[in-house]
Amino acid sequence: MSARETAARETAAPGAGAHRTAARGTEAGGTGPRPSPDPGPRPLLNRRLAEFGTTIFAEMSALAVRTGAINLGQGFPDTDGPEEVREAAVRALRDGRGNQYPPGPGIPELRTAVAEHQLARYALTYDPDTEVLITAGATEAIAAALLALVEPGDEVIALEPYYDSYAACVAMAGGTRVPVTLRPRDGAYHLDLDELRDAVTDRTRLILLNTPHNPTGTVLTRAELAAVAELAVERDLLVVTDEVYEHLVYDGEHTPLASFPGMRERTVTISSAGKTFSFTGWKVGWVTATPELVTAVRSAKQFLTYVSAGPFQYAVAEALRLPDTYFEGLRADLRRKRDLLSAGLTAAGFEVYRPAGTYFVTTDIRPLGESDGFAFCRALPERCGVVAVPNAVFYDHRDQGAPFVRFAFCKKDDVLHEAADRLRRLAA
Numbered sequence: 001m002s003a004r005e006t007a008a009r010e011t012a013a014p015g016a017g018a019h020r021t022a023a024r025g026t027e028a029g030g031t032g033p034r035p036s037p038d039p040g041p042r043p044l045l046n047r048r049l050a051e052f053g054t055t056i057f058a059e060m061s062a063l064a065v066r067t068g069a070i071n072l073g074q075g076f077p078d079t080d081g082p083e084e085v086r087e088a089a090v091r092a093l094r095d096g097r098g099n100q101y102p103p104g105p106g107i108p109e110l111r112t113a114v115a116e117h118q119l120a121r122y123a124l125t126y127d128p129d130t131e132v133l134i135t136a137g138a139t140e141a142i143a144a145a146l147l148a149l150v151e152p153g154d155e156v157i158a159l160e161p162y163y164d165s166y167a168a169c170v171a172m173a174g175g176t177r178v179p180v181t182l183r184p185r186d187g188a189y190h191l192d193l194d195e196l197r198d199a200v201t202d203r204t205r206l207i208l209l210n211t212p213h214n215p216t217g218t219v220l221t222r223a224e225l226a227a228v229a230e231l232a233v234e235r236d237l238l239v240v241t242d243e244v245y246e247h248l249v250y251d252g253e254h255t256p257l258a259s260f261p262g263m264r265e266r267t268v269t270i271s272s273a274g275k276t277f278s279f280t281g282w283k284v285g286w287v288t289a290t291p292e293l294v295t296a297v298r299s300a301k302q303f304l305t306y307v308s309a310g311p312f313q314y315a316v317a318e319a320l321r322l323p324d325t326y327f328e329g330l331r332a333d334l335r336r337k338r339d340l341l342s343a344g345l346t347a348a349g350f351e352v353y354r355p356a357g358t359y360f361v362t363t364d365i366r367p368l369g370e371s372d373g374f375a376f377c378r379a380l381p382e383r384c385g386v387v388a389v390p391n392a393v394f395y396d397h398r399d400q401g402a403p404f405v406r407f408a409f410c411k412k413d414d415v416l417h418e419a420a421d422r423l424r425r426l427a428a
């Protein structure tokens with residue numbers, strides 16, 4: 001992303017809520033109301049998407065390539081998932097399974113495996129024929145759910161900072177996003193339940209939840225989830241919950257929101273194989289929900305990709321049936337990597353928010369005498385050969401995210417050791 005594009009993205013008014021526009025104005029450095037820009041000729045890009053330039057990941061990954069820096073910006077593992085799952089994909093390709101359009105809802109084997117997973121792990125019962133939908137990653141599930149359930153004028157509450165596709169999908173659906181900010185306190189990020197409650201209006205259509213939470217690493221507690229559930233029931237709201245990091249929990253445990261009283265009938269649960277099995281390129285995701293909700297989401301999904309990843313669906317069906325030792329091993333491995341990188345970041349002088357889940361660590365750069373995460377991340381590859389991502393890109397209230405920077409730890413140990421060594425130059 002060029003500096004001009006970045007500036008456009010940073011200063012564009014989201015056109016959502018007055019407080020949000022003001023917050024972006026502050027981040028952009030303005031001290032008063034900005035003059036309305038000359039509308040000029042109609043831009044090529046649909047104006048709903050005007051504020052979404054190239055993602056920060058593209059900019060930072062390009063920077064990593066140009067400078068030869070270690071890329072801890074984007075969240076993808078640098079080792080592939082289990083050999084037997086890869087072999088399952090090869091077998092499916094060779095046997096001619098999934099090489100042509102698979103069924104619209106996904107292959108029955110995978111829908112059954114997803115239903116069995118929800119039952120075995122969380123005691124949630126879903127009918128594979130009517131209550132499971134296979135998607136092109138969680139990304140398509142999020143897009144389809146929002147396009148299916150949100151109309152222009154509807155408000156969508158999302159926990160800020162948020163995964164970048166949420167804002168774009170709410171915008172594509174014509175909805176208005178209403179961020180509820182997670183606040184750092186005592187080494188972790190917390191949801192303010194009063195703030196969440198206050199954010200609900202008569203126009204609120206749904207809450208878009210994400211736990212374990214990217215980028216903060218927060219895993220919502222049972223008490224927090226119970227409060228969200230109570231609110232959703234009381235105000236008759238739908239909830240779309242993105243649980244792609246469900247198996248990457250190191251402290252505490254993941255509890256699906258759908259398991260709380262009154263939630264199964266109003267919750268669209270989303271997950272995917274990318275993070276759990278280290279196959280982010282396969283883009284196999286899924287939705288579990290009531291038949292009515294699945295039908296609604298499928299109505300939108302059929303005009304996005306229709307279907308995808310045929311042979312990989314067979315492989316993921318097998319992956320979901322891997323023994324518990326696989327999931328425990330993944331967790332233990334990533335917990336160790338979390339601790340390794342967190343220790344390196346602490347030694348380098350960052351304040352570290354040790355994540356309870358996901359494979360990201362959020363840090364505060366103020367102890368290093370820095371306050372602008374964008375400037376810091378742009379300079380970091382030259383300063384010490386490491387790439388990170390400024391958390392501000394995940395905020396509407398960009399000032400709230402300004403001094404925070406995210407590092408991914410889903411990398412080989414020697415890469416993390418080397419990154420920690422390089423980052424220590426900052427302390428010097």
Ligand SMILES: Cc1ncc(COP(=O)(O)O)c(C=O)c1O
Nearest residue numbers: 137138139163214244272274285
């Ligand atoms: C919170 C969150 N949701 C969804 C996704 C996308 O998942 P998928 O690769 O399955 O589309 C990601 C990927 O980084 C993510 O962090």
